[in-house]
Ligand SMILES: Cc1cc2nc3c(=O)[nH]c(=O)nc-3n(C[C@H](O)[C@H](O)[C@H](O)COP(=O)(O)O)c2cc1C
Ligand code: SF4
Ligand code: FES
C-alpha cells in the first residue's frame with residue numbers, strides 16, 4: 113500500500129487493466145484500493161468516463177460497500193470479528209478491551225497513524241474464535257493478552 | 269515421505285505457517301527426503317494445526333501441533349500422536365460425500381484429484397444429454413445448500429430451457445453467515461470439486477461462462493480458487509472441457525464486505541458493478557440474471573456436491589437422508605463448543621446429538637443454553653428443542669431454519685437480550701436500504717430493545733409488532749428473517765427481557 117497522491121495516469125492505467133471484463137467496476141475499485149490504499153476522489157470521474165456511466169453512480173457503488181475507503185487507513189488494519197460465534201466465546205469483551213486500549217471507537221485510527229480498528233462480521237473461523245484479522249494475517253482464539261501483543265506489534 | 273500440513277485458513281489462524289517453517293528446518297537438519305503437502309483441513313478444528321505423516325502403516329496424525337512438538341514428531345515419540353485420523357470418533361461417525369477428498373488430497377494436484385474419484389462425474393456427464401443431466405440432479409433430491417433449499421434440478425431445468433445467446437453459472441461463495449465455513453473449506457481443500465460441479469452445471473444448461481463470487485474476507489479461498497482455475501485451464505478441463513466439443517470457463521470475483529450480497533439478486537447486481545441492492549422477483553435470475561441473461565445461481569456446496577452425484581449415481585445420493593431432505597449436509601459446529609468443526613452426515617440426526625454427542629457440549633464446560641442454527645437470520649433453539657431432526661421441514665415445523673447448516677453453541681452465560689439486539693443491529697448495518705421495514709425497522713428494533721433493557725416492559729409488545737411488520741414488509745430474508753433470532757430469544761427466554769421489572773419488584 114503506497115500512500116502518495118496517485119496521478120491521473122496511474123489511475124487510468126489501473127482502470128484500463130479491467131475494461132475487458134463483464135461488469136468491471138468492482139475489480140477496478142479493488143485494484144485501485146490495492147494500489148493506493150483507498151479510492152481517490154479523483155478516480156470517480158475517470159472511472160465514470162471510462163465506463164460511460166454517471167459520477168453519481170460510481171460514487172453510489174463506492175459508498176455502498178464496507179470495504180472501500182475514501183481516505184487511507186492506518187499503517188495496520190486490525191479487524192475483530194463481532195459475529196455471533198465469536199461472541200459466544202468472548203468477542204464482545206475482547207472488542208471492548210481493544211477499543212479501551214486504543215481509547216476510541218470502531219473505525220478509529222490511532223493518532224500516530226499506526227492502527228485502524230474495524231469490526232468484521234465473520235471470518236469463517238467460527239470454531240476457533242474469537243477471530244481477528246491483522247492486515248492479511250488471520251488469528252484464532254485471540255484473548256486479551258494476545259490482543260495486547262498484537263496492538264503493541266502494530267505500534268499502538 | 270510426505271508430511272501433510274493444512275493450508276486451510278483455520279489451520280493458518282492457529283499457527284500452521286509456523287509449523288511449516290519448523291518442519292522445513294527439521295527436514296533440512298536431518299537431511300531426509302520429505303515433501304510437505306499443504307492439504308485442506310480434516311475439519312476437526314480443535315486439533316488444528318493437525319499434521320499427518322505418511323508411514324508404511326498409513327497416515328499418522330498429530331495435533332494440535334505447536335512448534336515445540338515438531339522434534340518429537342520426527343523422533344516418533346510425540347505425545348500429540350492421534351493415530352489414524354479417520355478413526356477419530358468425530359471423523360469416523362461421518363458420511364463424507366461432498367467432503368470426501370477434503371483434507372485427504374493435495375488440493376492443487378489434478379492427478380491426486382483424479383486418483384480419488386475426481387472427473388469421473390464430468391466424464392459421465394459429457395456422454396449424457398443436457399436433459400438427462402438435469403434429471404440426474406432432480407433424482408438426487410439435491411436442494412440448494414445456500415439457505416433456501418430450492419431443488420437444484422428444477423432451477424437448472426429453467427435455465428436449460430430458457431432462450432439466450434449466452435448463459436451463466438454463478439457460484440455464490442459469499443458465505444457471510446456466522447457459524448459457517450463449509451464453502452471456505454471446500455474452496456481451500458478441494459477446489460477442483462467446485463470447478464467440476466460448475467462445468468457439469470454449464471453442460472446441463474448450455475451455459476459457457478461461470479463466475480465464483482467470493483467474499484473478500486476469504487483471501488485464502490480466493491488465492492486457492494485462482495490457482496486451481498489456472499491449473500484446470502492448462503489441463504484442458506476448463507476451456508475445451510476435456511475436448512468434449514463443449515466450452516466452459518470460470519472467472520473469480522471478489523465481494524466487498526456487504527453481507528446482503530449473498531442474496532442472489534444483490535450478488536448479481538454486485539457482479540455487474542452496481543450497488544448490491546436486492547432486485548424484486550420476478551423476473552427470476554434463472555431467466556434474467558447476470559446482464560439480464562439466463563443464469564444459475566447456486567451455493568458452493570450445492571455445486572460441489574454435483575460431482576459425487578454423477579460419480580456415484582443420483583440414487584446413491586438420494587438414499588441418504590430423511591423425507592424431502594435427501595443426501596448429506598456438511599454441518600458446521602461452531603461457537604462455544606468443545607469439538608468444533610465440519611461434520612458431514614445424512615440429514616436426520618437430532619440437533620442435541622450434534623451439539624452434545626458430536627460437539628461434546630460447550631468448550632467452557634458450562635451448560636448449553638441455546639444454539640443458533642442457520643446464521644444471523646436463524647432462530648435460537650433452546651435445549652427443549654434438541655430432539656429436532658436436522659432437516660429442512662423438521663426445523664421449519666419448530667420455528668427454525670437450517671440455512672447453510674451452521675450451529676453456534678452458547679453456554680448459560682449468554683445474554684439473550686444482547687443477542688436479540690445484535691440481530692437488529694446487524695440488520696441495520698447490512699440492510700441494502702431498499703425497504704423501509706428493514707432499513708428503518710432494524711434501527712427502531714435496536715432502540716426498542718434498549719428500552720426493554722431499561723425496564724420499559726410495554727416495549728416488548730412494540731418489538732413483537734415491529735417483527736411482524738419486518739416479516740411481512742421486507743423484500744428479502746435479511747429484513748424478513750431477522751425476526752427469527754429476535755423473537756426466538758424473546759419467546760424462549762422471556763425472563764431476560766424483563767430483568768429491570770424484576771429488579772424493581
Ligand atoms: C441476506 C441474504 C444473504 C444470503 N447469503 C448467502 C450466501 O452467503 N451464500 C449463499 O449461497 N446463499 C446466500 N443466500 C441465499 C441466496 O439468495 C440464494 O438462495 C442461493 O445462493 C441459491 O443457491 P442454492 O439454491 O444453491 O442454495 C442469502 C440470502 C439472503 C436473503
Ligand atoms: S429486506 Fe432489507 S436487505 Fe432485503 S431488500 Fe429489503 S432493505 Fe434490502
Ligand atoms: S463468527 Fe467470528 S469468525 Fe465466524
Ligand code: FES
Pocket residue numbers: 176177178525526527528697698699700701
Ligand atoms: S451493505 Fe453495508 S450499508 Fe448496505
